[in-house]
Amino acid sequence: MNKLLLGCIADDFTGATDLANNLVRAGMRVVQTIGVPTEAFSDDVDAIVVALKTRTLPAADAVSQSLAALTWLQAQGAQQIYFKYCSTFDSTAKGNIGPVTDALMDALHTDFTIACPAFPENGRTVFKGYLFVGDELLHESGMRNHPLTPMTDSNLVRVLQAQTSRRVGLIDYRTVARGVDAIKARIEALRREGVSMAIVDATSNDDLMRMGEAFRAMPLLTAGSGVAIGLPQNFGISPQPQAAELPPARGLRAIVSGSCSTATNAQVADFIGRGGAAFAVDPLRLAEGVDVASQALRWAEPLLKAGPVLVYATAAPDAVRAVQAQLGVQRAGEMVEHTLAAVARGLVERGVGQLVVAGGETSGACVQALDIAMLRIGPQIAPGVPWCHAPSTHSANGAVHVALKSGNFGAVDFFTHAFSLLSPEPGMP
Numbered sequence: 001m002n003k004l005l006l007g008c009i010a011d012d013f014t015g016a017t018d019l020a021n022n023l024v025r026a027g028m029r030v031v032q033t034i035g036v037p038t039e040a041f042s043d044d045v046d047a048i049v050v051a052l053k054t055r056t057l058p059a060a061d062a063v064s065q066s067l068a069a070l071t072w073l074q075a076q077g078a079q080q081i082y083f084k085y086c087s088t089f090d091s092t093a094k095g096n097i098g099p100v101t102d103a104l105m106d107a108l109h110t111d112f113t114i115a116c117p118a119f120p121e122n123g124r125t126v127f128k129g130y131l132f133v134g135d136e137l138l139h140e141s142g143m144r145n146h147p148l149t150p151m152t153d154s155n156l157v158r159v160l161q162a163q164t165s166r167r168v169g170l171i172d173y174r175t176v177a178r179g180v181d182a183i184k185a186r187i188e189a190l191r192r193e194g195v196s197m198a199i200v201d202a203t204s205n206d207d208l209m210r211m212g213e214a215f216r217a218m219p220l221l222t223a224g225s226g227v228a229i230g231l232p233q234n235f236g237i238s239p240q241p242q243a244a245e246l247p248p249a250r251g252l253r254a255i256v257s258g259s260c261s262t263a264t265n266a267q268v269a270d271f272i273g274r275g276g277a278a279f280a281v282d283p284l285r286l287a288e289g290v291d292v293a294s295q296a297l298r299w300a301e302p303l304l305k306a307g308p309v310l311v312y313a314t315a316a317p318d319a320v321r322a323v324q325a326q327l328g329v330q331r332a333g334e335m336v337e338h339t340l341a342a343v344a345r346g347l348v349e350r351g352v353g354q355l356v357v358a359g360g361e362t363s364g365a366c367v368q369a370l371d372i373a374m375l376r377i378g379p380q381i382a383p384g385v386p387w388c389h390a391p392s393t394h395s396a397n398g399a400v401h402v403a404l405k406s407g408n409f410g411a412v413d414f415f416t417h418a419f420s421l422l423s424p425e426p427g428m429p
């Protein structure tokens with residue numbers, strides 16, 4: 001490792017990719033790891049994002065995993081630490097944003113940090129400490145009904161204060177608007193008052209850029225993925241296409257889709273409408289014990305040379321509900337994930353080198369089946385969804401290009417558009 005500038009700890013997988021994608025767009029070369037690596041990292045990159053799955057764990061487990069990530073990132077020489085959580089500040093009454101921040105502050109021996117989930121480009125803004133999701137306050141948005149982390153208070157100073165014994169304050173929009181020196185002065189004033197964490201208002205990218213500069217010397221930042229866009233400038237880095245460069249694409253092309261979101265349903269229909277080869281996985285056949293994964297792979301084998309093939313369980317809400325009523329929500333989900341992951345691995349073993357996966361949980365299952373431990377982040381296909389290049393022992397080439405698309409991301413032509421962005425190896429079709 002030459003000089004790791006930013007070491008990031010993300011509390012979930014797709015959130016990690018979202019952060020990595022923002023850092024690449026801002027000019028950094030970024031690798032995302034799945035969990036805490038067991039070995040040292042030797043590639044020359046500017047930032048590493050360690051993807052954990054700690055958002056809804058018991059606080060003590062989230063803390064210990066986050067500290068393990070910190071220790072590993074410090075061993076790689078990270079100059080600044082970034083704890084990434086959701087832009088809707090997803091947390092339970094007990095945490096885990098407060099407890100993890102406390103533990104990281106203790107470990108880093110720092111007496112001050114900020115907390116800011118703002119990502120104005122995606123409609124997440126913070127004003128007077130209140131978080132807005134689009135035009136709605138957080139507690140009036142769909143987040144109030146979230147099954148695991150219902151957010152019923154939009155005042156982030158109050159939300160965070162309930163999760164920590166340190167004092168929480170606010171750096172408001174007037175201070176942020178006045179610029180870097182005003183933000184730094186406010187931090188000093190808060191410190192003198194005994195405040196250790198400050199929610200920061202931000203309603204525009206300009207706010208994020210000013211904040212980034214003001215936070216240059218802070219050992220720890222806690223934020224959504226938005227604050228990241230203001231940090232590369234502190235290291236003399238500006239947006240550059242080379243940051244997103246990946247090795248040339250090799251191998252055959254395929255799509256595996258287990259997302260049943262509105263967007264993915266439209267993307268599957270668009271792909272089929274263009275004449276794309278597609279195989280539907282029927283969850284009820286899985287429940288009967290049919291080896292649908294093998295059937296799908298036998299179907300795909302002769303078609304792969306002609307272009308991307310699609311294997312999908314994606315279905316309309318009525319069909320999904322009918323399956324869930326018969327099999328149970330969890331059993332249906334697990335069976336489909338397991339099958340699609342086996343299909344993804346089988347496809348890669350049959351020469352697929354460019355793989356699109358649709359669905360957050362589906363992506364997690366496929367990454368695991370391919371034994372992918374880290375991903376180099378490449379060009380953005382759609383907001384929040386980059387192409388990645390990942391070592392995998394299941395590929396004859398030793399690595400695959402993968403795009404992991406969660407739920408509602410991407411335009412209707414996502415599946416065709418994605419492949420058009422990869423530059424083929426010279427001499428390849």
Ligand code: ADP
Binds near residue numbers: 259323337359361363
């Ligand atoms: P998203 O990102 O859209 O939420 P996920 O992959 O995270 O997608 O979640 C979709 C879930 O639905 C997965 O557990 C998947 O296995 C399951 N699933 C996919 N297709 C079907 C289907 N036809 N019937 C029931 N469940 C399904």
